[in-house]
Amino acid sequence: MPSTPRTASLLALPLASALLLTSCGSDAAAGGGGSPGGGGTDGSDGARVQVAASFYPLQWVTQAIAGDRADVTxxxxxxxxPHDLELSPQEVGEAVDADVLVTLGGFQGAVDAAAEERGDAPVVDVAPAADLEETPGTPAGGPSGDEHEHEGGASDAEEEHEHGLEEDPHFWLDPVRMSSVAAAVADGLSAADPDGASTYAAGLAGVQEELTALDDEYSTGLATCASRDLVTSHQAFGYLAERYDLEQRGVSGIGGEAEPTPARLAEVADFVRAHDVSTIYTETLLSPAVAETVADETGASTAVLDTLEGLTDASPGDDYPSVMRADLQTLREGQGCS
Ligand SMILES: [Zn+2]
Structure with a gap:
């Protein structure tokens, strides 16, 4: 392996990794003794920066920026x-011991706790770059004008507790926000691993080119549509709606778990009839029962949009860009775009 200049520069990494690892976790006390810590830093994996990302879109963007220089889990x-993620002890260890942790601060309490345990080890919190809002793309009045009022006292408090965020976390469904986040991730990787800065800069350029293309496709694809009302079962598409001039009307709250009340369902059904909404979107990780209830009652049809919170066999693509493009196709059909 150590036969090319590129590999030679990578050989400097195990040292950096060991230094990072000794600043946290149980190896900290042994740091002065020069223990490599963590194990495997001399093996083939040791040549790569080990990055833990808190959920799929952050994993994708980080891996795309870092390329072969990092392993991103x-x-x-x-x-x-991801909304109410709990971590096993092994996953906590992974989050604490990784060379770099990439996360949306405030979104997942278990990851926030692990981030605190890292001490001074690098954590890239993308929240500032994601520019979160409380109710993006969601008009006042009508269904979901204010989802906090619809949940009822107890479930509202419960939801906020679960998510830890007042704001809508789903920035990744807006390619423009995703591009700002990509820049923050590249900065964070370069700060943690300065020798890789040129790799990360090149990776970022490629990722941003892809995201700009995606943004252009969405702008064009959703420019002229029969309906601009986006009725969804999980209000994940607020940033997307805001970006492309749609109005999101949710059937349940921002959180994955919220069960809508009968009154809320009736309100949405009224809205669907009044606005001639032809398609109600459900999503891959949640039961479509809620949307189907409204669809049955109103004669609308349902279609599946992927929130990209995690890839599964049911995902309509195998990475972030391909799933985003599949969602665009679904939206174009459901909204009657020409
Ligand atoms: Zn979500």
Missing amino acids: SLTAPGVE
Whole structure:
């Protein structure tokens, strides 16, 4: 392996990794003794920066920026709702011991706790770059004008407790926000691993080119549509709606778990009839029962949009860009776009 200049520069990494690892976790006390810590830092994996990302879109963007220079894992397993993530002791260890942790601060309490345990080890919190809002793309009045009022006291408090965020976390469904987050991730990787800065800069350029193309496709694809009302079962598409001039009307709250009340369902059904909404969107990680209830009652049809919270076998693509493009196709059909 140590035969090319590129590999030679990578050989400097195990030292950096060991230094990072000794600043946290149980090896900290042994740091002065020069213990490599963590194990495996001399093996083939040791040549790569070990990054833990808190959920899939952050894993994708980080891996795309870092390329072969890093191994990026997701703390949220495929098919698991990231909203109320719990971490096993092994996953906590992964989050604490990784060379770099990439996360949306405030979104997942278990990851926030692990981030605190890292001491001074690098944590990239993308929240500032994601520019979160409370109710993006969601008009006042009508269904979901204020979802906090619809949940009822107890479930409202419960939801906020679960998510830890007042704001809508789903920034990744807006390619423009995703591009700002990509820049923050590249900065964080470069700060943690300065020798890789040129790799991360090149990776970022490629990722941002892809995200700009995606943004252009969405702008064009959703420019002229029969309906601009986006009726969804999980209000994950607020940033997307805001970006592309749609109005999100949720059937349940922002959180994955919220069960809508009968009054809320009736309100949405009225809205669907009054606005001639032809398609209600459900999503891959949640039961479509709620949307189907409204659809049955109103004669609308349902279609599946992927929230990209985690890839599964049911996902309509195998990475972030391909699933985003599949969602665009679904939206174009459901909204009657020309
Ligand atoms: Zn969500």
